[in-house]
Amino acid sequence: MEPARNVSPSDLSPEGRQLLDAVRRGETVFVEEEEGRAEAALMDITDYRILRAVMHALAAGLEVNPGGGLPDSKLAGDTGHQERFNQVIAHYLGRAISLSRAAELLEMAPSALRDRFDRLEVPQRIAPSGAEEARRDVQTALNWPGESS
Numbered sequence: 001m002e003p004a005r006n007v008s009p010s011d012l013s014p015e016g017r018q019l020l021d022a023v024r025r026g027e028t029v030f031v032e033e034e035e036g037r038a039e040a041a042l043m044d045i046t047d048y049r050i051l052r053a054v055m056h057a058l059a060a061g062l063e064v065n066p067g068g069g070l071p072d073s074k075l076a077g078d079t080g081h082q083e084r085f086n087q088v089i090a091h092y093l094g095r096a097i098s099l100s101r102a103a104e105l106l107e108m109a110p111s112a113l114r115d116r117f118d119r120l121e122v123p124q125r126i127a128p129s130g131a132e133e134a135r136r137d138v139q140t141a142l143n144w145p146g147e148s149s
Contacts, residue, residue: 026119046108047120049082053089054122064094075105089122099124101136 009020019029023042031040070091075084085106092102103113117124 026116047116049085050089050116050120050122052082053085054093054120056086057090057093060090064091064096070097070101070105072105093123095125098136 009017012020019042023029023044026044026047028047029042030038031042032038070088075087088097088102088105091097092099097105099114099117100110103110106113114124116122
């Protein structure tokens, strides 16, 4: 596999920076040929990591314990960004953690993660799986700065 190419926003033309701003707002930008065929897609890095994590979880067969949760200690240390997303999303899809807990572990508001999941069509559970998960969700919501319903 070819290594990824990194560029700085300052390397982009003014039009390129406008496209980057659109991507940062959650838009996916398709680069098309004159015939209208899409050649490439530009997307927000968090959306990209979520989609990669979903594919990783599905390819691995969601090998998680649904009742086991996901302690912070399992994510401690030198876990890279993508590996963190892989673990959290696998545990969410495998019903081991709630959306609120997943958002907490990914350091984002539950509403922001829910919005991303809606946009990316990631399956969501509407309700907690039990009383303990509901208590954790309420505690997460109460402790999240700026989160409101």
